[in-house]
Amino acid sequence: MSLSRRDFLAAAGTGTVGALLGSAWGATQSVDTIMQVDNPLKSYPNRDWEEVYHDIYSYDRVDWTVCHPNCTQSCALNFYMKNGVPIRAEQIYHEEEGSPGPGSPGGYEEAGVSRHWNPRGCMKGLTLHRRTFEPSRIKYPMVRKGWSPDDPNPEGRGEDEFERVSWDEAIDLIAEKMASLEDEKRFHIFNAIKADGLITRHGAGRRLASVFGGCEWTEYDWYADLPPGHVITTGYQTSDADASAWRAADYTIMQGKNLIHNKLADNHFLQETRERGGKMVGVYPDYSPTVQKCDRWLPVRPGSDPAFALGVAHVIIDEELYDEAFMRKFTTLPLLIRQDDGKYLRAHEVFEDHEPPAEDSEQRHEENDWGDFVALDENGDPVPVTREEVGEETPATPQLEVDTELELASGESVGVHTDFVRQKSNILENYDPETVEDITTIPADALRKTAREFADAEKAQWFTGEGINHWFHSNDSLQRTIFFVQSMLGNIGERGAGYYNYSGQYKIELLDGYPSYVNPDGNAAHGMYPGYAFAFFGGEQLDAHEIRGDFDRELDLVPQGDAEEPVMPTNAESYTMSKPTILWTMNCNLLNQTKHQEHVIENFVKHPDTSNELSIVSDMHMTYSARHADIVLPVPSWLECEYPDITVGPENPFIHMDHGVMDPLYDTKQDGEAIALVAEKLDEKIPPEERNVDSYRAYFDKFLDDDEDVRDYIQQTLDAGMTTRDIDVEDIEDGPERLQLKTYPRIPFYSQINEDRPFYTKTGRMEFHKEEDRFLELGRADLDHIESPEGTPYGVNKKWDEAKDEENPLYHDEEYQFYYNTPHPKYRTHSSWGMTDWNLIWSSRDFGSTNADPEGTERLVEDFSFPQGEGETEEVPPLGEAFVEMHPEDAADIDVENGDYVRITGKRGDLVVRVMVSERQRPRSAGDMGQLTLWHGWWPQQFPDDEEQGDGVKGYNVTTNIWLDPAQETDDLVHKSVFGDPNISEHVEDDIVWQGAELEHGYEETVWAPTGTNRDDLVEVEKYEEADWWPGDARKDELVQDYIGGSLQGGDS
């Protein structure tokens, strides 16, 4: 079946009042005047006409699938079909007759949870069908006219027109280029979202990279979703619970996370804590929408968040509100640290007969033996503490407060103190609530009150999110300090208590059989560390000390190496670097979402010396990234796909499998099929002896052979994992299922706290002091607040003591006094749904107009995405425009009113955008930086051109930055790998793919890598132009003050 957008509009509108009455207008005229109505409040004589609405409501059949964008939630939805077209969607618990499997009768109850989980699926899922039919869809494979295999001509990217090619031609071009590579590592797969599209979509790309010997990247590290403080403290990627656990909390601190807008589906569990007596406190620089739900809002200076948590720790220590037993059992706080070199004291140093670990650090990692540790028992005698002796097995009752000289086995005497003494003395000295008020602007008494209440709560939880991760030091010291607070209070490992982050779709871990598919027969793609793309492939001679955040410290780093084979910092051998010749991006609008966008476009994309030779983008829509590709491959929407695929998420316990509900509209192929066709071609082009495996095709034959079924790949994956081993594909075809984990709801570290299993660190405990050389060299081995490398009025990159008396020249002299906040939007998921009409209208808030011509949006898409020769189409206003929110005071300072245009300039680029004045933003008059909020994910064509100094690159990311943190470039950091629990890997059966897994160290994609901390920059803002039209503004109504005060209609004011 082939349906056009016009057909959809007609079909979706079929049976609407408009269509029916339009055609029946004459008829209703002719039957008029016969009916007499007496009292319509009591009765109405002829109600046959009501059939009109029954017709509108009616449908032919119902099918279901899963909406799973990178909001990480995954929601099953029923789609109501009429004439082969989905006319609307509804959450699966609907019990209407005709609703298929998962909807009957209990929705998610059928997956083995209670009805508390119903309903799931937000407004975006409800417009999936409109997104499927919207005008930016890519309709067939295309090749950029300026590109040829031998002369890639990257300067033309983003400007050249495309020409249609057949799938055969496109596949052949790709395979030919791959076959011509001298080094397979030059083939790179980039995909976002690690935990969905795993088998038949972009996951197939990773499988190809593995067997081919290429590299794979993810946006997860690059976009600062990764919360390294979690790994530093616990060795675990990110600790988070099923959303249903939130409800059990007595107290919640919500710091820098707008949870009510970025976790929509299961948000009610959080709101429900308050009905059950729970209290909620928000810490934000602005009146985030989540603040309306909070009992108390503590307004914080942006970027000063670590100091807040240190202040809370101060109150808990100072007032002795902590739980000593918990600290002894589960943390490094009782372990002794040598004062001379900052290393944890080892048992063999104290006890003569104690076996030392290997000398060589790499060997220690390989043997998983870093020595045993030492504490002082209640008599003051040293006792060895092994990695396994945690929880109830902790020897003796070690003292928390030790600061003494200790004689070693060698006869030497050394000063030692416990981790607790170390943290305590620093915090008591530097982070009393009054000092913290100076740093954060949070009133000291409010901090004290909050800390006491938090400590007093039986179960208390703390959330942070991307807004925090994107600040250079917050993603490390804030996160570590929150764990410190939570472990002092025993708030780990039980329902309703914990520290959560929920940024990114990283929980592929929960589908633990996945390596069997993506890394078949021991083949694994190189995990490419994307941050280096900036330092090396950018071409620009970047100042290592600036961009890398290496603040003039003596580190043995060699950032500017050979672009082909860059030299890595010492002790970072695990970090793979390889310049891509072919970069194939799937399931990610890489260039729209990338920070430091101008640099990326100019150097990574368009520079003849430093860009790649073939950029392939597979997407549903003509995104900014697709527009800059050499080969564009169209993929089906979730409604159209031919092959099912599976997905899991970090805040729900479900595994979902989607499948299409309608025939594809266009000449699309699912990524898995395109990959399989390439693999088949590779076998033709590469002789067997030169292949990395016997046959590339053989790894994808279930896509290609008629008698094979791709669902077998899914089943094999399910069979290889503990969480899914009892689940059959047939089960998830009928609806979501619940994963099999230790607990439901999933509580992070449940076994650590309740079963005395070690944390995934060298010590087996939550580590606050870090002994790895890199942390020691950087002076970041302990919990501290350090000012931002750019986003501060004070001395940059310094602890408060020094920073407070200094001025950041960028702020004071150049007057870059705003920080630039790009939070997750609500009506889009990142840039997805960016051109879907209803979502666009609502995303645009005051500037989203229902009266605008929908063709305005269509033309915006066409002019940018599918240019046809010279003829520019006539300008028509679109349904919505991008805007930046700015406090009215700050807007007035530059003579800007609601709707006017401003230019925002940062060190890295500038953009023009409309202003929406907004009282919820932090004004500069609050004492430091003003806040500009530009919801992220706008498409570049939704911004106006800068007529005065346009440089061709526009979008919300031109002023953002990527900072690389050398603290996160070390092989020495020990952690659990994505898949498999080393604590029990001997206890699972052979057919579990992670049987025998051990602790890992160093780089691992989505676990341990430098994360681009990309909010951390300053901008200035100036008036660009007065608007030529303004939207309505209720605030300008003279009645509004009376209305707000409640005094209209003679009420009391």
Next chain:
Amino acid sequence: MPETYNPQLGREHSYPYEHQAEERDWHWGMIININRCINCNTCSFACKSTWTSGEGEEYMWWMNVETEPYGGYPMGWDMRLLDDLGKDETIFEAAEEGERVKGYVAQKEEWEYPALGDDQVHGEYPTGDVVESDLENDEYHDMWQFYLPRLCNHCKNPACLAACPRKAIYKREEDGIVLLDQERCRGYRKCVKSCPYHKPMYNPETGVSEKPVGCFPRIEEGNVPRCVSSCIGKTRLHGNINRGPDAGHPGGNASAAAGRSPVNYLAKSDEKIALPLYPQFGTRPQVFYMPPYHVPPEFLTQMFTPNTDEKRNDWPGDTFEESIKIVQDRVRNPSHHTLGILQLFGATTRLIETYTVKEHRVKGWDRKGNKVVDMPFEEEMEVREGEMWTNQP
């Protein structure tokens, strides 16, 4: 013009039509817990994708969520009408000569921005201070916003019905849903002008007006409206607002609980926790809101009470501001029974006719007396036995 007793106001006022002698056994009604609302507008999209995706309906959002105090679809709809009305004056009493209802026609541009003011807040940035609410000490957020879901109220004194010169709008006998006869309407737009909630809308393509239909094709099958079933915030409960404590077993089924419907309990019992939107207009709206407890009561008194000096109805407290404060406290600290009813929100798409709350379990039955919900307040925590299980697989 006949007089009618309006229990929301506690007094009589004029209304153009006689009411039935007795209340209907079954009347459409809804509870919305504003404190749970996250402004995702899933309800709005659910409604629009079901009912108004045709030509001429582009601007129509029968269901919308607006952010108070700056949002409004159409813009400023409530403050304008409040300003036009005298104290203790309904829209029927305020009608001008030759009209039955006081109202105004919102212009095209006032309808143009459904997301106007979305997520915006009112108040001054608390430099050097915090924003805090503490009901026991009469403290509310001095910087505030809240989300107000807005839809047709299927009023017991519908203004649209009163104003229609062709008598093309009627109240259904069986469920109280107010419908606009699409075949009889001639597009005079009196309903558009008279509805104080601005939910009838004119379709310029067809030349007739349309109004929300209460999802009657779903109600007829025993299912809740789309804005209710789609609400991922679990803010809503729908049902028979007229089913009081004396009503019998639904469907005559003795195994089903008798008595009140859960919506009736929340809106009408001694533990009243949900209030109508602008009852002073006089239309007896049948959507009841659990008010936001952080928001200053003065504003809420204007929005959710008759807002008169004299308190004539049976609401708690001696003044309407007191009523608001009492209800805010009940919302913040719900009783065990209310907490039980709150678990029914979003648990099923079946219309829950009756219910029980016993200990930590809540049950619900539909109109036929079939049990459709049976769930605990909280799920049991499950722990798998055996060394091979982990939460970090």
